[in-house]
Amino acid sequence: MKRSEINNILRSADAFIRSRGFHLPPFAYWSPDDWAGKGPEVREIVEHMLGWDITDFGKGDFTQTGLFLFTVRNGSPKALRTGKGKPYAEKIMIVDENQLTPMHFHWSKTEDIINRGGGRLAIQVYNATPTEDLDHDNPVTLSVDGVERVLPAGGTLYLHPGESVTLSPYNYHSFWAVGERTLVGEVSVVNDDTRDNRFLEPLGRFPAIEEDEEPLYPLCNEYRKYWQHGAP
């Protein structure tokens, strides 16, 4: 992706999130120069990969296949193991009409996906087979706001604003918005996007970036270009 495209997506996302009455934390607006002046006190943001996250899943067409995310909070795998610290995570995401997040599951993350306003969020679901393919035979049982729902393999669940679904490890899911741009929340256990995404089709998670202008804000995997504290 070009940096100019990333910057445009950041500006548009920021405006949309504000228009929905959601507000991002201060570190969202730290420039590369701000990051260069920060000390070791911001280590949690860097190491837990909080902040802006834009992906085209390596397909080169963000409008068709892509996702905007901002990680508001995230703990560490150690917290999950020991029960001390933050064993949880929260993201805010924007899904455009018919913009696809491709079929994937998580080996360890259980996540609630929440429609926080806009259009409807369509989520197609399958169970994973023991060989991690799509299970075309068995229905998928999910909790939709505390109510058990059983969908056929490959069935699509439509979440209206305010509705949410719990997706467990090995629940394959893909999603897109219907009707209009949709603000989507994610509340989950600790999130590790470098290791815990199993895409059905091999895909990239963090985009290669062509630098055609200065970054407005660093993405969550770019802080160490500017922040000079601590070993990688």
Ligand SMILES: [Fe+2]
């Ligand atoms: Fe997911």
